[in-house]
Amino acid sequence: MINRLLALAGLLCLTVVGKADIPAWVSRVDLGRADWMIIAAILVLFMVFPGVMLFYGGLVRRKNVLSIILQAAAVVSMTTLMWVLIGYALSFGTSHMPTDAVIGNITDTFLFHLHQNLSEHHSVKLAFAIYQMGFAVIAPVLILGGVAERIKFKAVMVFIFFWELLVYYPVAHTVWGGGFLYHMGVLDYAGGLVVHVSSGVAALVAACLLGKRCLGQVKEVEPHNRVFVVIGIGILWIGWFGFNGGGSENFHILGVAILNTQLAAISAILFKLFLDHLVRRRVTVIGTSAAAISGLVAITPAAGFVGVFGAILIGLISSAICHFAVRWRHSLGYDDALDAFGLHGVAGLVGAMLVGVFISARLGGAGYPPGLTVNKQLWVQFLAALLVAAWSAFWTFVILSVMKRCFSIRVEKADELAGLDISQHGEVGYIDD
Template structure:
């Protein structure tokens, strides 16, 4: 996804074409790479439904459990169609004179893409599907910022508009040959494209919508932590496809990405658990799974560039810093980011993108990564990383705010007080999650 990864994948494809027997239905298809990306695609979709759906659903109150499941499921369907119609073409097409900012519309409805079309040495349909799963999970992550109080019609309109106006352009900037790719931004699997965009959008949405009724005045405990832990386990497993698949090949890059992903998740979990143990005297299940997600999100942009030693430090930093960010956002600023999307994904994405510029260095001993591409010095790389973080943050915040105001004019953003008290399951879907 980063241009150096593309260069490696192209080189591997050329070498395999010369040295290996033909695999697949054309002379240039790499069967091993294709099989791995097919598997990774299934794993990333597994992250959203059922992984993220169950993780979020367990964290809300019982009267809103179906609403969260419905939102994740519906966003999956809508994002899939948007990606087919024009999202993929705009994100990965050659935009000509506008290529620094956006792609073209040559592949609308996958026009010109057949079963024999290739992206590198894998079928383009497989690349399309893999990238589609990223386009699905990113707006679904934002659900945690407005859970329990947004109209379902507003959720759908906002998610569709946001995917096209925010996610697609930033994807092109970073992975589609746009201006950040040309600068050399390190974002292997989505620190900027996925986690910063989703985290910032969730924060802006939480501020615009306002706090839930009774926020910090009455308990709003997760109604089913067993469900949340089940979803967390699915996220952990699915993340191997998320990061490992971003190598776009079944090779050492994919293997190292999976390794550092696991190490960071484990370290983040223990670091968050340690902070809770110190502060409250007991470790919590909610804390350890949240630390896992923080570790996973933070390693994501760096997963193709760092080694296991760097992954330990990245995961540890994620567990500590994201923990304090969560406390500060709720207690000091009193912002009701309901399921902690910004402090976990937003802060994690920012932290991981910046740390990628440090731990890629080959001069850090046991903490060394893969070394700088094209001879870029650490200070220059950190400058590029900072520009990537800042531009993604500002663009996402401004456009998210504008879209929220537009959707509010169209259908209204928030349910009324009576509907919120009743719960979104009944008020928005006329169903109950539990009938006991």
């Protein structure tokens, strides 16, 4: 068993697994694919511990580095327990009732039916549940980028608890778990809609409701540690191969998904480098890192569906659009502190729409599902993106509005100026000798 795992890890530590169609093919897979799913789950979780923590931690000011890391750790801990308790059942369960169009059931709480049955069928399903857990915990962590440096720790925990229940689980079921968008033929290979659009839009709404940060005498916030940002991006990039590779049902599609992930990221970076050199006459680490994220996010809904040509263009287009989305944040007046919406929300929307174009067999893609043409597929993609964004925005607004009536969700001005590390947690990330 150990030798087999080492051999599998040597092949890039990726996985072969389907998403919402698990019941249709799971009996034909062997335990080797379950091994892959576990490895992919580890890669996805590694994106948070320590990928997102380093990325977000480097982007905030030094007086807030511990707060964003602690928030991420607490969110992962809570949402992991929620997933095991009820999240998997609500996302991928079936009740054979009209509610199946939007949500699953609660019959498989604590994953009892999976971990108590030692058959090959249930072993693979258990691995699938663990793999999907990675998506369920990383989505709410991304929201933290929109509210960084000013939200109370307690408010984060309460908000994410209800957001996970009311937004993530219904969206995951609707798109992947056999809900109405799944049956309409929506294409979302690895979470462009489910993870990035839902969390990006939530970050935008939350940022608007919280208001801008108190910057004091500072006119513009600068990342306190660009090295952390680069290391975080590197970890996220490697983890993304497991993130996107998990949607493959055979090794050919797996190779396509991994290659497309790499191509979209590097094409986004190259375009950003060219654009910055053309306009500003200099290139930056932060701009390049943001471009990499935009390319990786945009290819997520399309990784296994499009060809090489499509992946490159998706990376280029997402890099251009996200470049302006991030710049427009300042002119539009909202304070999305770490550009969670400008990168994840916008790039997720771009990728979700472009997959409807580049899936065409004429452009090297896998071809449209039976009964769908480019116009019909684009309509389905647009409708799905609109509904997911609206659903996330509505419930984010409702949850935070109710919370604001019950208790203060934002730290006091003096505490914010002092930094959340010391005011919320009584410690600092750096000690000056």
